[in-house]
Amino acid sequence: MRENTGKVVLVGAGPGDTGLLTLKGEKYIKQADCLVYDRLSSPEFLSMAKAGCELIYVGKENHKHVMKQDAINELLYEKSKYHELVVRLKGGDPYVFGRGGEEALYLVDRNVEVEVVPGVSSSVAALAAAGIPITHRGIAKGFQVITAHSRKDEEADIDYSLLTDETITCVFLMGLAHVKSIAAELMKAGRRSDTPAAVISNGTLAAQRKCIGTLADIGEKIEEAKLTSPAIIVVGDVISLNDRLDFFEKRPLFGRKITVPYIKTNELIAKLQQLGADVTPVKTGIIKPVIIPEFVDKVRSADWIVFTSKNGVRSFFYNLDLAGADIRLIASARFAVVGKATEKELAKHHIKADIIPAEQTGKGLAGELSSYMGDNDEIKVCIFSAKEASPDLEAGLKEICELEKIDAYVNEQAYESIPESIGNMVSEAVFTSASNVERFFYMLPENAYVETAYSIGEKTTAALEQHNVREILQADDSSYEALVDTICYKA
Secondary structure, rough: OOOOOOOOEEEEEEOOHHHHHHHHHHHHHHHOEEEOOOOOOOHHHOOOOOOOEEEEEOOOOEEEEEOOOOHHHHHHHHHOOOOOOOEEOOOOOOOOOOOHHHHHHHHOOHHHHHHHHOOOHHHHHOOOOOOOOOOOOEEEEEEEEEEEEEOOOOOOOOOHHHHOOOEEEEEEEEHHHHHHHHHHHHHHHHOOOOOEEEEEEEOOOOOOOOOEEOOHHHHHHHHOOOOOEEEEEEOOOOHHHHHHHHOHHOOOOOOOEEEEEEEEOOHHHHHHHHHHOEEEEOOOOOEOOOOOHHHHOOOOOOOOOEEEEEHHHHHHHHHHHHHOOOOHHHHEEEEEEEOHHHHHHHHHOOOOOEEEEOOOOOOHHHHHHHHHOOOOOOOOEEEEEEEEOOOOOOOOOOOOOOEEEEEEEEEEOOOOOOOHOOOEEEEEEEEEOOHHHHHHHHHHOOOOOOEEEEOOHHHHHHHHOOOOOOEEOOOOOOOHHHHHHHHHHHH
């Protein structure tokens, strides 16, 4: 236990989209010694925490509480005695019906240092994602945000006579179960029955859904649509702008559920999410760099250094640092990479690849290297690849040069449970390697199948053909960009 209490920071996680987390909030999450969190829309928030951070779920959602508020207050105080920095991660903004004020006052009364990092409130962000500006000149001159949820998990006691100004947008939080009664009370207080009303479920996420109607019919419409919480109720004429301002839901992949088996979070996942896809990442492997014996001697004498993946590049520079050497060690070497993604990784270290084959495979790379080297069999080529890498590159070079294949990293199976949401039928899945195919199907239930699989290349396609896949679409070349184009074309 610490002599003095540490600091507790209340961080607003925003409405769900991880991109809407503030920079300051991200900084504190990464520095936290203890992270106390509610139900969050994205597990990515937790992946930001440093190794060894104590993660505590206090699970607050509608009518379900893993821990009561009084217990959460006391938990924060107790953890501040043991940790230098405790982060309390809350959805939306801590002070917008998030009970952040109660937590802060409890800690201040016990002489604990407290800081609050505001978050983007769903009361504004979810509307924007649904194409509804919360204010608009000539239509809405202000807004009111009201909780429809009381301390006793019942409908809040609202004075509806204060909500009759038609130039004010009304936003109700935590009121999905009370939509009919809210609409009825507003009409009873004097609002027109044809006043536009909307309900937005999972706002700012790829799973976002909305229902547009009027006060007279919104209750029946959401029952038919079967919307789920978290949801926001909006009442006001600004809803009429929804069709023209609905950029979020008009993205090319919006609403499509795409599974991405991966080893390390990458730009492919980010790009699919930017295009609106509801991505389910499935971790299938763990990349670990290998400590390479006699690394300096091997590299110093190389005429060509060849990388078959981004991981080979990372392992190379890992070993360079480990050896206490710097870039001058490879001043006379030339570099070849298998494709665009590897080229980008190498460029991060301020090295431009001399060869990027038109056919982005081991065979294609071997062919271009061969024509570049000619008949000089004294040229030394070092290939940095996985131990289980395809033999095509090695086979294409071993007769024409002094060749050394270096096992730079290992790709181990990740034994994590597959998300329950996947079930026995995967509608769309994207595969970037044959090993990802094998590991993913190993993790799936026995009778599961994939409706449509997108493949990055021939070997990945060959692996997919051995499994229960209804349709396989291969990218035109072995790049993330081509994969994304293939997925968008399918739409």
